[in-house]
Amino acid sequence: MKQFQQAGIVIFVISLLLFSVLPFIGSYKLEKETLAASVKTEHLGVMEEVLAPMVGQEFSSNFAFMGEFNRLFGGYNDAMKANQQWDKVIWDNYAFALTKASALGPVSQNPHFYLFITVVFGVVGALMYILPMYRGKPEGIKHDGIFFSSMKSKGLLGILTGTWLILFYIVLYWFPEYLTNLVLMVDPISMALSGNPASQWFLYGFVYTLAIIVMGIRMFRKYRGNAYQTIRTVSVMFFQLAFAFLLPEIMVLMNMPWHDFKNIWPLDYSFFYDYRIDGMVNAGALGMFMLIWGIILIVLGVPIFTYFFGKRWYCSWVCGCGGLAETLGDPYRQLSDKSVKAWKIERYLIHGVLVFAILMTGLTIANYFTEFALLGQATNQLHSIYGFAIGSAFAGVVGTGFYPLMGNRVWCRFGCPLAAYLGIVQRFKSRFRITTNGGQCISCGNCSTYCEMGIDVRWYAQRGQNIVRSSCVGCGVCSAVCPRGVLKLENADEEGRINEKPILIGNNSITLNA
Amino acid sequence: MNNRKIIIIGNGIAGITAARHIRKKDVGAEILVVSGESDHFFSRTALMYIYMGHMKYAHTKPYEDGFWEKNRINLKRAWVDTVDFQGKKVEYRDGGTDAYDVLILATGSKPNKFGWPGQDLQGVQGLYSLQDLERMEQNTKDIKKAVIVGGGLIGIEMAEMLASRKIEVTFLVREENFWDNVLPKEEAQLIGRHIREHHIDLRLGTELGEIIGDSSGRVKAVSTKSGEKIDCQFVGLTVGVSPNIEFLRNSELGTNRGILVNEFFQTNIPDVYAIGDCAEFKQAPAPDRRNIEQVWYTGRMHGETLAHNLTHSKAVPYKPGIWFNSAKFFDIEYQTYGTVPTALPADWDWFYWEDPKGKRCFRIVFGKSDKKIKGVNALGWRLRHAYFDKAIAEGWMMEKVLLHLQKANFDPEFFDSPHKDVLAAYNEQYGKSLQPALKSLFQNLFGTKV
Ligand SMILES: Cc1cc2nc3c(=O)[nH]c(=O)nc-3n(C[C@H](O)[C@H](O)[C@H](O)COP(=O)(O)OP(=O)(O)OC[C@H]3O[C@@H](n4cnc5c(N)ncnc54)[C@H](O)[C@@H]3O)c2cc1C
Ligand code: SF4
Ligand code: SF4
Numbered sequence: 001m002k003q004f005q006q007a008g009i010v011i012f013v014i015s016l017l018l019f020s021v022l023p024f025i026g027s028y029k030l031e032k033e034t035l036a037a038s039v040k041t042e043h044l045g046v047m048e049e050v051l052a053p054m055v056g057q058e059f060s061s062n063f064a065f066m067g068e069f070n071r072l073f074g075g076y077n078d079a080m081k082a083n084q085q086w087d088k089v090i091w092d093n094y095a096f097a098l099t100k101a102s103a104l105g106p107v108s109q110n111p112h113f114y115l116f117i118t119v120v121f122g123v124v125g126a127l128m129y130i131l132p133m134y135r136g137k138p139e140g141i142k143h144d145g146i147f148f149s150s151m152k153s154k155g156l157l158g159i160l161t162g163t164w165l166i167l168f169y170i171v172l173y174w175f176p177e178y179l180t181n182l183v184l185m186v187d188p189i190s191m192a193l194s195g196n197p198a199s200q201w202f203l204y205g206f207v208y209t210l211a212i213i214v215m216g217i218r219m220f221r222k223y224r225g226n227a228y229q230t231i232r233t234v235s236v237m238f239f240q241l242a243f244a245f246l247l248p249e250i251m252v253l254m255n256m257p258w259h260d261f262k263n264i265w266p267l268d269y270s271f272f273y274d275y276r277i278d279g280m281v282n283a284g285a286l287g288m289f290m291l292i293w294g295i296i297l298i299v300l301g302v303p304i305f306t307y308f309f310g311k312r313w314y315c316s317w318v319c320g321c322g323g324l325a326e327t328l329g330d331p332y333r334q335l336s337d338k339s340v341k342a343w344k345i346e347r348y349l350i351h352g353v354l355v356f357a358i359l360m361t362g363l364t365i366a367n368y369f370t371e372f373a374l375l376g377q378a379t380n381q382l383h384s385i386y387g388f389a390i391g392s393a394f395a396g397v398v399g400t401g402f403y404p405l406m407g408n409r410v411w412c413r414f415g416c417p418l419a420a421y422l423g424i425v426q427r428f429k430s431r432f433r434i435t436t437n438g439g440q441c442i443s444c445g446n447c448s449t450y451c452e453m454g455i456d457v458r459w460y461a462q463r464g465q466n467i468v469r470s471s472c473v474g475c476g477v478c479s480a481v482c483p484r485g486v487l488k489l490e491n492a493d494e495e496g497r498i499n500e501k502p503i504l505i506g507n508n509s510i511t512l513n514a
Numbered sequence: 515m516n517n518r519k520i521i522i523i524g525n526g527i528a529g530i531t532a533a534r535h536i537r538k539k540d541v542g543a544e545i546l547v548v549s550g551e552s553d554h555f556f557s558r559t560a561l562m563y564i565y566m567g568h569m570k571y572a573h574t575k576p577y578e579d580g581f582w583e584k585n586r587i588n589l590k591r592a593w594v595d596t597v598d599f600q601g602k603k604v605e606y607r608d609g610g611t612d613a614y615d616v617l618i619l620a621t622g623s624k625p626n627k628f629g630w631p632g633q634d635l636q637g638v639q640g641l642y643s644l645q646d647l648e649r650m651e652q653n654t655k656d657i658k659k660a661v662i663v664g665g666g667l668i669g670i671e672m673a674e675m676l677a678s679r680k681i682e683v684t685f686l687v688r689e690e691n692f693w694d695n696v697l698p699k700e701e702a703q704l705i706g707r708h709i710r711e712h713h714i715d716l717r718l719g720t721e722l723g724e725i726i727g728d729s730s731g732r733v734k735a736v737s738t739k740s741g742e743k744i745d746c747q748f749v750g751l752t753v754g755v756s757p758n759i760e761f762l763r764n765s766e767l768g769t770n771r772g773i774l775v776n777e778f779f780q781t782n783i784p785d786v787y788a789i790g791d792c793a794e795f796k797q798a799p800a801p802d803r804r805n806i807e808q809v810w811y812t813g814r815m816h817g818e819t820l821a822h823n824l825t826h827s828k829a830v831p832y833k834p835g836i837w838f839n840s841a842k843f844f845d846i847e848y849q850t851y852g853t854v855p856t857a858l859p860a861d862w863d864w865f866y867w868e869d870p871k872g873k874r875c876f877r878i879v880f881g882k883s884d885k886k887i888k889g890v891n892a893l894g895w896r897l898r899h900a901y902f903d904k905a906i907a908e909g910w911m912m913e914k915v916l917l918h919l920q921k922a923n924f925d926p927e928f929f930d931s932p933h934k935d936v937l938a939a940y941n942e943q944y945g946k947s948l949q950p951a952l953k954s955l956f957q958n959l960f961g962t963k964v
Contacts, residue, residue: 138711140845144678145567227928339578437924438899440840440849442810443527443576444560449569458576479926483842485849485896488924505903507815508835510822 001132008128015122020164022118023171023181026105028065029058034101043090050076062099062178069095095177096200100184107181114185119207123214130218139225141481143450151404152331158404166401173392176200193249202249208324209245213237215327222330228476228489232316236323244320256283259290262318264297266357267418269386274368302418303425309491310432311422312474319418321411324400325452326475329408333477336407336454343454346414346471353390354420360386390415409452413471423470431491432474433498434467436460438505441486447478461486465502517542520824521604521614523594525549526558527810528790529620531817532824533587539825545586546612548604550593551643554579558622559810561647562671566678571644599766599783616785616824619762619773620817623755623791623808625668630751632725637733638749641668650675650750657681657747661736663722665692667841669752670705673714674844676748684715684744686722686736698856700866701891704875705843712844725749755808757792770794772806777831779820787824789816799832802853809839836906837889838899846873851902852889854879862888865912865943867936869894876936880912887912895932896924916940917950 032048032055039047048055050072059065073094080088107114134142150157171178183203190198198206216237223229243262251259257279265271271294280287305313315322336342360382367375399411412419426432434457441464447457453471457478460467467487479487503511520536522529525547533545560574582589593607603613625640627633637653639646654660660676662669665687673683689695691702692709709716721739728734735745757772768774768782772794779787790813795805807816815834823829840849854877858864863882868875874894880887886909890902901922905915915922919933934950941947 138708138845141568143566143568147570148567226926227930228926231928437896438903439811439814439838440899442559442840443557444563445557445569445573445576446560446563449573462576476926483847484840485847485924488896489927504814505899506811506835506838507818508833509815509819509830 001135005129005132008125008130011125012122012129013125015118015125019118019122019182022107022114022185023179024061024063026062026103026107026181027058027060028062028099028102029104030055030065030069030098030102032056034098038097038101039094040092043092043094046076046088046090047073047094058104062103062180065099065102066095066177069098096180099177100180103180103184105181108184111185111188114181115188118182118185119210123210126214127217130214130221133218133221134224142222143481146334152334154335154405158332162401162404165403166397169392169397169401172200172204173396179203190249193246194252196252205245208320209240211328212240212320212323215330219327219330223480226476226480229480232476233327235317236319236326239318240320240323256286257290260320261290261293263320264302264314264418265294266354266361266421267319267321267416268294269357269361269391269417270383272361272365272368273383274364277368302422303429306422306425306432307430308432310430310472310474310489311419311426311470312432312472312489314422315412315419315473316475321395321399321416322473325403325408325412329400329403329452332403332408333452334407334449335405336409336413336452338448338451338454338456340456343456346454349414350416350420350423350471353394353415354417356386356390357417407452407454409454409473412473413453419471419473426472427468427470430468431494431497432468433490433492434460434472434478435488435490435492436464436466436502437484437486437488439464439507440484442484444483446481446483447487450477450481452477457487463502464504466497466499468498517544518615519544519613520546520616520618521612522547522618522620523549523597523604524618524620524622524790524792525552525555525589526620526622526790526813527555528622528813528817529618530555531814532618532620532789532821533817534585535818535821536824537585537587539821544588546588546590546614548590548592548594548606548612550591550607551645553589553591554582556644558642561641561644562675565647565650565675595761597762597765597767599786602785614785617787618820619759619781619786619788619792620790620813621758621762621792624758625751626754626756627751628753630722630725632727632733632736633751635725635727635733635749636731637747638725638751640751641672642755654679654681654748659684659746660748660750661686661744661746662750662752663736664751664753665689666752666754667693668755669750670709670843672750672752673709674712676750677712677714681748682715684717684746685709686717686720686738688719688721690719692716692718694856696856698854698864698866698877698891700868701848701875701877701893704868704872704893705846705848707872708844708846755791757794757806759792777833778823778829779816779832787820789813789820799834802837803834811838836903838903843893846894847896848891848893849895849897850889850891851897851899852879852887852906854889854891865940867932867939869932869935874932876932878912878915884909885911885913887915890915898922898924913946913948917948920950 030051035047035051036044054068054072059068077089147153152158179200183198183200186198186203186206189206190196190202216233219233220230239262244260248258248260270276280291316326363375363382364379367379394415395411399415402410441461443458443462445458447461451457452475453473455469455472457467474489476489479489520543522533529547533547536543537545554575555577556574557576560569563569564571564574594604595607596605598605603611605611623642625642639649639653641650654676659682661684662672663686673685676683691699692706694702706716723737723739725733726735726737733747733749735743736749737743759769759773763769766783772792773781773788774796775781775788775793776796777799779789779793781788791808793816798805819832836852838851861882862879864877864879866877876895877891878887879889887905889906916937919936920931923931923933925931937948937950
């Protein structure tokens with residue numbers, strides 16, 4: 001079985017390497033027709049002129065192709081800017097569309113084959129490793145050797161993995177034109193689902209969903225015997241696959257705006273942007289439903305569900321970011337910083353992002369209803385700052401790229417404005433808490449170590465105090481790893497939930513407030 | 515009370531709890547905690563997890579390093595060699611002294627050694643301190659086979675530790691069943707099965723004869739009393755602990771096995787107190803308690819109570835409440851509340867339930883005639899401390915306890931709680947038809963008052 005698993009690892013690593021080099025194979029040639037098909041009519045004339053030197057010429061790599069494109073196109077724009085001819089500057093980003101359409105390589109000829117040797121093989125290899133895990137071992141906590149593992153305790157493997165993820169996100173967000181081969185590879189799937197060719201976002205959603213499913217299966221193995229973990233994992237797998245991946249594509253197939261029904265503002269920060277509102281308003285009854293449903297979730301769904309169940313109903317049962325953190329990120333949960341200092345930074349950052357998101361959205365809506373009289377196009381500036389700094393850099397590059405370095409909930413803990421909102425409700429008006437079991441805590445530290453949100457659970461447990469921290473996503477792992485049965489996630493009466501002066505049971509000499 | 519200088523020897527749970535609570539009530543006192551083992555308080559109970567790679571040493575420290583300075587609790591890393599009780603000062607091994615007004619001895623335990631031949635060979639050790647753990651790390655490097663002697667809590671922890679490093683373990687237990695001087699037979703057997711499920715070679719009713727070394731002074735085998743020889747490169751001796759008070763013997767301090775104290779933790783010398791594992795009560799604090807209490811929780815309570823007495827004009831005697839304890843045997847958690855004997859006294863009775871899969875069980879002990887609960891044991895099932903503390907203190911009828919077991923369930927959500935099975939088994943065995951109050955779907959979904 002061991003060899004079988006090792007073979008799985010080898011297959012996985014090979015397919016990951018292929019996946020990583022695939023973007024750099026093949027040659028590129030821009031044809032006149034391609035240009036016509038990919039460029040807006042109002043830009044066509046200029047583009048034909050500007051790009052004329054490279055049209056019909058074959059480039060041996062996407063670097064060479066992009067180099068030439070940037071030289072010509074950038075040169076044009078720079079010249080216009082230098083002459084202050086702002087109306088002539090072309091702001092549209094054609095790099096991705098043109099590169100994709102110009103690819104000549106083997107991938108565009110034979111996408112199925114490449115999908116097979118990268119993604120399908122990768123999944124098979126991963127499953128070959130995962131499925132036999134802990135076979136024949138009794139149910140229980142499987143944490144042996146975590147802090148000896150290079151991958152799981154910031155060793156070389158962890159750093160390499162983090163670097164790979166960070167690079168992937170940087171290229172995905174800011175240089176998608178270098179990923180065209182990968183996007184071409186998933187074109188057939190996208191065509192089958194929505195009838196449209198794939199974009200880099202489709203590629204991302206596809207890989208993301210696969211990661212949640214494969215690593216979700218790993219969760220079943222690792223937490224075998226723990227019903228809470230199993231059911232919760234099924235839930236995030238389902239919501240990712242159905243609500244975040246399939247349903248939005250089906251919406252597109254039906255000529256509706258792409259829409260993820262479980263995503264909630266302000267995590268879904270563009271929900272109130274004018275193009276989204278217009279899209280929904282113009283999409284008939286279902287579009288109106290999207291809009292109303294989205295607003296109901298914000299004003300009723302969040303407070304009501306959080307009142308009854310705590311923020312976990314969303315963060316560790318439904319959310320896509322949470323879903324990835326709980327599956328792909330599970331091996332790294334012990335890396336979160338538990339210090340009081342980190343907690344302080346967390347509170348400033350996450351509430352700062354919430355305020356930013358609210359202000360931005362407020363201005364956007366005001367601007368929308370005053371028909372752009374208020375701020376004109378200035379909100380667009382705000383949107384791109386938020387999109388760059390929070391939506392891409394924070395949520396993506398830092399949020400996921402830093403899994404192997406700072407734990408799996410960096411974004412959820414320090415950045416997510418929805419988590420901040422849910423957290424405020426959870427802290428002040430909720431029935432959810434983690435109850436500590438009388439005086440049974442032995443201060444061992446397993447709970448704090450494995451809390452992905454960096455909550456020092458032990459601090460509370462050893463003084464017999466309920467844990468009602470706003471950041472707790474209710475993953476239940478602290479409770480699972482506690483060797484003395486001290487922690488229980490519960491929804492119960494609000495009375496006595498917050499016990500600032502707890503009493504440890506068992507010492508009748510004195511009544512003592514720890 | 516002002517500016518008195520309090521020295522605490524020992525930075526374990528007892529000493530540290532005392533220090534923290536003294537500081538809370540007395541802002542002026544100068545508090546110094548001395549330990550030779552570590553710079554900071556760490557959780558001794560978590561030693562095994564460091565070896566198994568679940569945590570690093572830093573994770574086992576319950577308070578951040580800055581906590582001590584913030585609370586003006588001074589720490590000193592040093593071994594105390596002698597205490598000059600007349601001159602009221604402690605003298606350090608590496609020279610230097612510190613004077614005190616109040617001295618608290620919280621020096622903990624050390625592993626027992628019973629004079630077996632070969633017990634001092636290289637590769638033979640107990641497990642108590644951080645230094646022991648470091649030695650164990652070295653002693654078990656690249657070895658294949660280990661023998662553990664002594665069927666208690668530290669023994670099974672050591673077995674689990676070694677197994678996590680893929681070292682073959684033979685576990686010698688003198689008794690008929692694992693830990694059966696504390697656990698009734700069924701529980702002890704359940705654990706025994708689980709130990710074997712983890713591929714530990716558990717040898718019950720087997721006593722150590724001698725430990726055999728090679729020419730370089732390293733252990734190479736052990737032999738049992740029945741003459742069997744078992745090859746091994748490591749021997750874990752886990753046959754209990756005793757108070758760590760060698761350096762205090764032959765002084766005017768009154769000692770027996772531990773430092774003798776009354777119910778106020780006072781020794782025979784004024785202003786000198788002893789708490790935690792190293793203290794021996796002249797009179798057991800309660801009928802079901804021993805004179806030396808060697809668990810984490812009692813260490814904490816000693817510290818709490820002494821701190822109260824040192825910061826209040828009226829001292830209270832140490833009065834422990836309902837007994838409780840817990841442990842984890844590989845994957846199976848154990849909790850106990852109240853009194854559960856290994857064999858029934860005449861007027862007592864008990865009811866035992868075991869899950870068909872043989873990994874969970876529940877035992878309730880009660881008076882034969884008055885039917886009042888005396889205690890419970892549970893394996894593989896988390897129980898709510900507050901529930902049993904109340905039930906036992908108030909002397910509930912055992913049937914009432916069984917009827918409301920659902921409220922005692924402390925397993926995580928969605929676990930199938932065995933409370934119904936326990937009741938059904940009870941009904942069957944005693945020909946009763948008790949029905950539990952059912953929770954509605956609403957209550958199940960949204961929770962009820964506990
Ligand atoms: C491996 C292991 C697992 C355990 N698991 C559990 C458990 O699960 N549950 C439970 O209830 N109990 C458990 N125990 C027992 C529990 O840890 C002890 O009862 C408790 O730690 C005792 O605390 P203490 O403060 O009395 O002493 P200690 O924690 O022993 O602290 C005493 C300190 O004083 C220092 N010291 C002693 N003499 C001197 C000197 N002369 N100069 C300077 N320093 C000195 C020692 O080095 C030590 O650091 C376990 C013990 C071990 C070893
Ligand atoms: S406190 Fe527990 S349940 Fe909450 S996030 Fe941390 S580990 Fe998860
Ligand atoms: S894991 Fe359990 S026993 Fe250990 S510190 Fe946390 S609550 Fe206490």
